Amino acid sequence: MKGKFARRYFRSNPLFLLAVPLLFGVAGFLLSCGTNPYPREETSGHTYYTSYADPPKHLDPAVSYYSYEATIVDHIYETLYQYHYLKRPYELTPLLAETMPKVIYVKYPDGDRVRYRIRIRDDVLYHEDPCFTVSKEWGGRTRAVRAADFVTAFKRLADPRVPCPIRPILSGVIVGMKGFTEANKDRARTDYDLPLEGVQAPDSRTLEIELLRPYPQIRYWLAMHFTSPIPQEALEYYNGEEGRGTLDRHPVGTGPFRMTEWVRRQRIVLEKNSRYHEECYPSEGEPGDEEAGLLRDAGKRLPLLDRIVLSYEVESIPRWRKFLQGWYDATGLARETFDQVVTKRGELAAPMAVRGVRLHKAVEPAIYYFAFNMNDSVVGGSSRSARKLRQALSAVFDTERFLRIFLNGRGIPAQEIVPPGIFGHQGDTNPFHGRNLALAKRLIREAGYPDGIDPATGRPLVLTFDNAMNNASSRPQLQFIKEQFEALGIRLELRTTDLNTFRSKVRAGNYQIILSGWILDYPDPENVLFLLEGSQSTIPFGGENRANYRNAEYDRLYAKIAEMENGEERFRLIGRMTNLVRRDVPWIPIFFNESYALTHSWCRNFKMAPILNNALKYRDVDPEKRRAYQEKYASPRRAPLFFLLVLLLALPIAGYLSVKRREG
Amino acid sequence: MGAYVIRRILYAVPVILGVLVLIFLLFFVYAGGAQNIARQVLGEKVRKEAIEEWIAAKGLDKPLWYNPRASGLGRFEETLFYAHMHDMLTLNFGKSWRDGDDILEKILRRAPASLSVAVPTFLAGLGASVFFSLYLAFVRETWIDRFGTVTCVAMMSLSILIYIIAGQALFAIVLRWFPVSGYRPLPLGGRFIALPVLVGTLAGLGGAIRFGRTIMLEEISREYVRAARARGLSESRILGIHVLKNAMIPLLTSAVLSLPLLILGSLLIENFYGIPGLGSMGIEAIQANDFMELRALTFITAVLYQIGLILTDISYTLVDPRLRLR
Numbered sequence: 001m002k003g004k005f006a007r008r009y010f011r012s013n014p015l016f017l018l019a020v021p022l023l024f025g026v027a028g029f030l031l032s033c034g035t036n037p038y039p040r041e042e043t044s045g046h047t048y049y050t051s052y053a054d055p056p057k058h059l060d061p062a063v064s065y066y067s068y069e070a071t072i073v074d075h076i077y078e079t080l081y082q083y084h085y086l087k088r089p090y091e092l093t094p095l096l097a098e099t100m101p102k103v104i105y106v107k108y109p110d111g112d113r114v115r116y117r118i119r120i121r122d123d124v125l126y127h128e129d130p131c132f133t134v135s136k137e138w139g140g141r142t143r144a145v146r147a148a149d150f151v152t153a154f155k156r157l158a159d160p161r162v163p164c165p166i167r168p169i170l171s172g173v174i175v176g177m178k179g180f181t182e183a184n185k186d187r188a189r190t191d192y193d194l195p196l197e198g199v200q201a202p203d204s205r206t207l208e209i210e211l212l213r214p215y216p217q218i219r220y221w222l223a224m225h226f227t228s229p230i231p232q233e234a235l236e237y238y239n240g241e242e243g244r245g246t247l248d249r250h251p252v253g254t255g256p257f258r259m260t261e262w263v264r265r266q267r268i269v270l271e272k273n274s275r276y277h278e279e280c281y282p283s284e285g286e287p288g289d290e291e292a293g294l295l296r297d298a299g300k301r302l303p304l305l306d307r308i309v310l311s312y313e314v315e316s317i318p319r320w321r322k323f324l325q326g327w328y329d330a331t332g333l334a335r336e337t338f339d340q341v342v343t344k345r346g347e348l349a350a351p352m353a354v355r356g357v358r359l360h361k362a363v364e365p366a367i368y369y370f371a372f373n374m375n376d377s378v379v380g381g382s383s384r385s386a387r388k389l390r391q392a393l394s395a396v397f398d399t400e401r402f403l404r405i406f407l408n409g410r411g412i413p414a415q416e417i418v419p420p421g422i423f424g425h426q427g428d429t430n431p432f433h434g435r436n437l438a439l440a441k442r443l444i445r446e447a448g449y450p451d452g453i454d455p456a457t458g459r460p461l462v463l464t465f466d467n468a469m470n471n472a473s474s475r476p477q478l479q480f481i482k483e484q485f486e487a488l489g490i491r492l493e494l495r496t497t498d499l500n501t502f503r504s505k506v507r508a509g510n511y512q513i514i515l516s517g518w519i520l521d522y523p524d525p526e527n528v529l530f531l532l533e534g535s536q537s538t539i540p541f542g543g544e545n546r547a548n549y550r551n552a553e554y555d556r557l558y559a560k561i562a563e564m565e566n567g568e569e570r571f572r573l574i575g576r577m578t579n580l581v582r583r584d585v586p587w588i589p590i591f592f593n594e595s596y597a598l599t600h601s602w603c604r605n606f607k608m609a610p611i612l613n614n615a616l617k618y619r620d621v622d623p624e625k626r627r628a629y630q631e632k633y634a635s636p637r638r639a640p641l642f643f644l645l646v647l648l649l650a651l652p653i654a655g656y657l658s659v660k661r662r663e664g
Numbered sequence: 665m666g667a668y669v670i671r672r673i674l675y676a677v678p679v680i681l682g683v684l685v686l687i688f689l690l691f692f693v694y695a696g697g698a699q700n701i702a703r704q705v706l707g708e709k710v711r712k713e714a715i716e717e718w719i720a721a722k723g724l725d726k727p728l729w730y731n732p733r734a735s736g737l738g739r740f741e742e743t744l745f746y747a748h749m750h751d752m753l754t755l756n757f758g759k760s761w762r763d764g765d766d767i768l769e770k771i772l773r774r775a776p777a778s779l780s781v782a783v784p785t786f787l788a789g790l791g792a793s794v795f796f797s798l799y800l801a802f803v804r805e806t807w808i809d810r811f812g813t814v815t816c817v818a819m820m821s822l823s824i825l826i827y828i829i830a831g832q833a834l835f836a837i838v839l840r841w842f843p844v845s846g847y848r849p850l851p852l853g854g855r856f857i858a859l860p861v862l863v864g865t866l867a868g869l870g871g872a873i874r875f876g877r878t879i880m881l882e883e884i885s886r887e888y889v890r891a892a893r894a895r896g897l898s899e900s901r902i903l904g905i906h907v908l909k910n911a912m913i914p915l916l917t918s919a920v921l922s923l924p925l926l927i928l929g930s931l932l933i934e935n936f937y938g939i940p941g942l943g944s945m946g947i948e949a950i951q952a953n954d955f956m957e958l959r960a961l962t963f964i965t966a967v968l969y970q971i972g973l974i975l976t977d978i979s980y981t982l983v984d985p986r987l988r989l990r
Contacts, residue, residue: 030841033855037843055948057763163721165706168713248764265940265948266847311846314944315936317829318845321837325844500700542712636840655799658806659899 020649027645035634037311037327045623046306048616049329051313051322055265060248061225062156065165067613070225072310074613075270076127077228077253080118080150080207081219083523083611085618086285086294089421090523090611092219095279096124096145096229096254101219106210113175114211116218120147122205124277127258129250131237142275145254147201149229152192154199154209155180156230159190166226173218174198175210192232214563220522225613228253256303256617270308281605281618294607297620304605304620324355325634329603329621333596338408341598346409356601356629362608363412363594365419365520367528370397370513370588371547375539379463379512380548382584388447390585391432393513395443397484398435399590406477410596414589416578417528423566424525424574430582433589437487444488452489461490466511468502481515506546509539515590516546523611525574526562532586533558549586602626669974676970683966688748691955698724704953705761722761723747748959757960762952767960771942778934778941780850781857785864785930790919792869797876798903801884813877819870828936831863845938860937864930875918879911886910916979 038049054068061077064070080097083090094100101116124145125138132141157164158171158180171177176197184190198210211218221227234252238244251259254277257270283298297304313319316334323331333341341352341359348359372390374380379389399413412420415430432439444452454461463485469478478494485492497505505511520527530536534550536543557577564570581587599606602625605618692701701724702715719725724744731742740746751758757767800812836844842859850857883889884907892902934943942961949957 029854029858033842033858035836035840035843037846037856039848039852055763163714163717165714265944266938311938312940313845313938314948315845315938318832318936318938321832321844325837325840327844499704500697503700503703634840637838640839641841651799654808655803658803658808662803662806 023645023648027641030641031636031638034636035325035327037322038309046304046621047623048305048308048619048621049311049327050308051311051319051328051331052268053312053314053316053319055312056268058248059251059259060162060246061228061230061251061253062153062159062162062164063248064225070613072259072268072270073225073251074255075257075308075616076251076255076259077225078124078255078614079223079225079228080120081223082614083223083609084282085609085612085615086282086289086607088286089423092223095223096121097222101222111212114214116209116211118207118209118222120145120150120205120207121277124254125275126231126234126252126254127273128275129234129252131231131233131252133233138275140275143231143233145229146204147207148204149231150207150227151196151199151201152232152235153227153230155190155192155196156235157226158184158196160185161190164226166221166224170221173211173213173215175212192235216563216565217522217524217526220524224522255614257308265312267312268310270310272303272306276303279617285607289607292607294605297605297618303617305616308616323598323600326600326626326630327634329626330597330599330606333598335408342408342596352598355633358599358601358603358606360597360599360606360608361594362597362610363420363592364610365422365523366518366593367414367417367419368411368515368517368590368593369414369417370590371516372513372586372588373509373511374548374550374586375509376512378461382551384446385448387584388443389449390588392440392443392447392488393485394430394432394585394588395434395436396440396488397481397588397590400434402480402484403591405480407591410594411591412594414591417532417581417587417589418525418574418578419520419528419592422520422523422525422528424529424561424571426575426578430589432582432585440488444490449490452486452491462493463490464493464495464512466495466497466502466505466514468497468499469515470496470498507538507542509548514546526558529558529561529574529577532581547586549584551580551584554580600626600629602629669978672974672977676974679970680963680966684749684752684963687752687959687962688745691959692744692748693728701953701955752959752963758956760949761954761956762949767957770945770957771960771964774940774942774945776849776941777847777939778943780853781860781864781934781939781941782930784857784861785868786919788861788865789868789872790915792865793872793876794908794915796869796873797880798908800873800877801880801907802900802903804881804884813874816870816874816877819866820874822867822870824867824930824932827863827867828932831866832859832936835859835862845936847937847939856937857939860933860939863937864933872918876911876915879914880907883907883910913980917976 052068052071054066056064056069056072057066058064058069059073059076061073064073078096080095081092081100082095084093092100098119098121101118104115104117106113106115122144125142126132126145128140128142130141132143134141135143138144154170154174154177156162157167158177160181161184167177167181171181174196176195176199180194180196183194198212200208200210202208209218230247231252234247234250238247238250238252240246244250249262254273256273256276256279258273259268260271261267261269279302281297281300281302281304283295285294289295311328313322316336319328319331320334320337322328341349341357343349348357352359370393372379378386379393380386403409403411403413413434415428415433416426418424418426420427432443441451444450448455449461452460465478465481465485467474467478469475478496482492482494495511502514506514518528518531531544532547532549532551532554533545534552534555535541536545537548537550538544538546539548554577557573557580561570561573561577564573595608595610597606597608602622604620604622607615607618609615698719699715702718706715706718726742726744726747729740729743729745731739734742750756755768757771759765760767760770796812800809803809803812832844836842836859842862843856846856847853848856880903884903888910889902889907892906893899897906931943931946933939934941935947938944945957946961948954949961
């Protein structure tokens with residue numbers, strides 16, 4: 001009877017019978033998967049594996065604006081100048097130019113102009129590309145860079161059909177750029193035969209750029225991909241017709257790498273440019289670089305890597321997990337994993353050190369600050385009372401605690417507005433910065449609000465803090481800010497709105513205090529000091545000076561430093577501007593952001609350089625070391641699969657036994 | 665049935681139009697004007713001139729509902745509302761704001777990735793839930809049944825996020841059976857799809873098994889089951905053939921309703937596992953404030969959902985010929 005039941009039970013159960021081969025099939029498939037996220041047919045070698053979270057929108061150097069695009073664009077295109085990889089403060093060195101530009105002051109009847117004369121290298125070839133005809137001289141579809149290619153690049157910046165984000169800036173300084181834009185506005189197609197007066201190529205190796213006024217910052221723009229040379233052939237070939245796409249998708253540059261694969265939202269592959277011109281790894285850096293092993297490859301031909309594989313990874317947790325398995329060579333540090341990696345003292349945690357992981361830190365050229373609306377009747381203006389009130393608010397805010405609680409200590413308290421590593425950073429102490437409650441209370445008394453009480457009402461002075469910090473995670477920050485300022489006895493009203501309303505309020509000048517930030521475009525103090533210049537006021541000019549700070553002395557000094565070369569005098573004048581800001585307190589500078597990165601032991605020559613976007617040409621990897629790590633930390637564990645199989649196969653037996661018992 | 669289907673399609677029209685009006689209100693009216701939209705897309709640091717250029721290029725400089733500067737019908741036609749309704753109803757989704765790609769092309773390009781995860785998840789989920797609910801019905805009122813039910817309730821109580829993160833930690837980090845994330849098209853990309861399919865299946869399994877078990881138990885108590893037993897059919901045969909057939913109507917209802925998900929993918933799973941499908945396209949569009957993509961995806965979701973509902977009704981008649989749709 002027992003045998004009959006068992007026979008009927010198993011034989012007549014088609015689902016169970018089907019499940020057994022299915023289970024073994026699935027198990028076999030599972031065993032074959034493994035953790036390798038790259039195509040198996042690829043060999044790694046000197047390949048650098050990393051990820052990107054923001055897919056590039058544009059690869060056209062005239063259009064691409066964001067740093068995540070620059071990481072790709074700046075390895076494909078090159079500029080006249082570049083930043084030294086190792087030296088700090090950042091130093092410009094020639095790249096496609098032979099030397100630094102020669103500056104010539106030219107007198108015209110309608111005013112003086114400044115001409116930059118630049119000699120171009122003669123050994124730089126474009127990547128091989130179908131847009132070129134076969135050249136006997138170079139033995140392939142390529143040609144040498146000519147000065148005229150830079151003229152084409154500048155004409156594209158002025159082209160009204162190219163959405164160039166920096167056109168308004170350069171149009172204001174380069175002679176004839178505005179005219180070129182205007183002349184082409186009403187034409188059906190942009191006429192590149194029209195001259196651009198301020199950018200000329202007298203011969204194939206000389207480029208001349210003429211400026212309406214002294215503007216030393218032009219050199220930084222010449223180190224940005226916007227001004228990379230563009231071959232006319234590429235413009236004509238990649239015109240979007242006959243399925244050839246546009247330059248935005250087919251970059252043709254001179255850089256150390258060329259793009260060989262771009263699968264949207266999957267990966268981008270850059271391969272070494274075998275025709276890359278002579279450029280060597282730097283042989284000098286800043287103190288400590290030699291000890292850190294950053295000069296081991298001094299004098300070697302660049303690039304050191306054969307390939308770069310960038311995988312699209314939008315979430316931080318998978319990125320971190322792949323890094324731990326050794327599939328990424330380097331990664332940033334997300335908030336979720338910070339405590340696993342960094343100790344309270346800011347050092348690398350022991351479990352990471354055991355794996356050979358290294359921690360790198362760098363201060364970013366960025367500042368975060370509170371801005372007062374200088375047009376406001378209470379916190380604004382230049383009266384003694386208002387100034388003392390702002391000074392009191394500055395002296396009561398505990399920046400260090402803020403950084404510790406909300407940013408894992410990733411930041412440097414800002415005593416001034418020029419970030420460290422940028423020329424003009426004074427490095428001294430702001431008397432009104434940091435938590436000094438006694439001083440703050442004295443200052444608010446002198447401002448006419450003893451213990452924070454407004455004599456007009458007999459009640460605590462009420463100030464408002466407008467913000468768009470409307471998500472749940474921002475609430476503790478808002479509470480912290482409120483508590484800090486209210487330690488003076490005043491009341492801080494939090495006006496939290498959506499981002500659009502907040503923006504509208506700032507644009508209308510309808511606020512007292514806001515929190516804001518700025519990332520510098522280039523490492524020059526002018527690029528942050530202009531944020532407090534009078535003609536940049538949001539009210540009434542619609543500019544970036546959100547505090548609407550107007551100080552004739554500051555504006556005068558700004559006009560000077562904006563046109564000066566770096567030197568003692570410039571440093572001294574920036575010091576005076578810094579002191580004016582410290583005295584008037586239109587901003588409370590809070591902190592300079594610090595970014596962290598992690599690399600594996602097989603990564604060579606890794607130095608963080610937030611301003612540089614072409615750093616990968618200096619880096620290298622040790623593939624053998626990487627393979628050994630992956631063997632240890634990424635090979636599949638198969639035993640639990642067999643356990644799971646046994647468990648699933650036991651289901652019918654368990655079912656049989658329990659049904660048997662139920663049926664008595 | 666033809667008349668019924670036509671009537672159902674006509675009912676869907678006002679729903680779709682209502683969705684379009686809501687999309688317009690959300691994306692164009694509530695967004696706070698062209699200046700704010702431009703800043704959201706281009707970023708805070710972009711100069712005023714660039715913003716003006718962008719607004720003009722995207723046609724956002726038109727009035728919302730009524731254009732007093734135009735004449736005749738143009739007063740209504742040269743508005744953002746007219747352009748929005750016209751574009752959506754003619755399936756002219758336009759170009760993406762964030763990368764300038766044609767949105768319809770993009771949707772067609774990304775749909776296969778969503779399908780390559782969603783179809784196996786759907787099939788594996790359906791198969792596993794039918795299998796386990798039959799099994800639980802078979803072992804009803806035993807310790808395995810009780811244990812299984814409790815496990816199902818526990819599985820239902822967990823958020824999909826837990827499945828996604830813990831599933832990745834367990835299968836890709838601890839056991840190291842699959843890549844953490846990534847994608848390659850099929851047939852080469854099976855190993856990339858395996859983990860999201862497994863996690864997606866597990867995430868929906870608790871509820872589906874419990875639902876299936878309830879249906880099966882309800883069917884078991886019916887007369888035809890008693891008759892089958894009296895004829896001497898084995899328990900597993902009764903369950904696997906007769907009960908399963910009759911339980912298909914409610915199972916199909918819940919399955920067909922998930923059709924839009926099949927095509928649009930799961931936002932979170934795709935995003936976390938790096939599947940470049942329509943779900944991750946939605947997330948990216950939200951992050952980039954790309955209203956053009958978002959409105960196209962929202963519109964397609966609404967249309968697919970309506971199609972799903974109509975198909976559910978039709979599927980009833982296919983499973984049970986006694987039902988007639990009027």
